[in-house]
Amino acid sequence: MRSSTEAVLEYLIIKVLAGRDNIVRAVHDYFVNSVSPSSVAIRYSLSKHQVRGYIQRIVEKTGSVVKARVLLKHAIPIILKIKPIVKEINGHIARCGLCGEELPSQIMEDHIRKRHAGLIDEYLESTVEIIKKNITLSRNS
Numbered sequence: 001m002r003s004s005t006e007a008v009l010e011y012l013i014i015k016v017l018a019g020r021d022n023i024v025r026a027v028h029d030y031f032v033n034s035v036s037p038s039s040v041a042i043r044y045s046l047s048k049h050q051v052r053g054y055i056q057r058i059v060e061k062t063g064s065v066v067k068a069r070v071l072l073k074h075a076i077p078i079i080l081k082i083k084p085i086v087k088e089i090n091g092h093i094a095r096c097g098l099c100g101e102e103l104p105s106q107i108m109e110d111h112i113r114k115r116h117a118g119l120i121d122e123y124l125e126s127t128v129e130i131i132k133k134n135i136t137l138s139r140n141s
């Protein structure tokens with residue numbers, strides 16, 4: 001079973017892979033930079049309702065706002081370096097760059113989770129490794 005940390009990282013990694021990095025940037029601004037949900041919503045073209053939903057998911061997964069803040073501060077700069085595998089074709093349809101499938105944009109995250117779980121695991125593992133290394137370095141400096 002996955003730890004709560006891994007569950008949050010996986011959640012964010014899938015968003016970036018699906019080309020929805022604006023959501024990852026939005027929750028970063030909220031948790032790390034203390035920007036209000038309404039300002040975050042405007043900045044990243046999301047609804048306030050959506051932003052609150054993403055925030056809630058992350059708090060549920062980590063267990064607290066404080067834990068979420070610490071984790072996201074370390075994790076998001078690393079996760080944002082991941083390249084999306086999904087390319088939007090029009091407003092509703094997107095193409096998966098890995099298998100070539102064209103699907104409704106809304107189900108792309110599901111597609112990645114089901115079909116490309118190995119890739120998610122690779123990114124998860126390397127993200128955890130980099131976070132651990134960075135934390136060790138900052139403790140020793």
Ligand SMILES: [Zn+2]
Nearest residue numbers: 096098099115
């Ligand atoms: Zn695919």
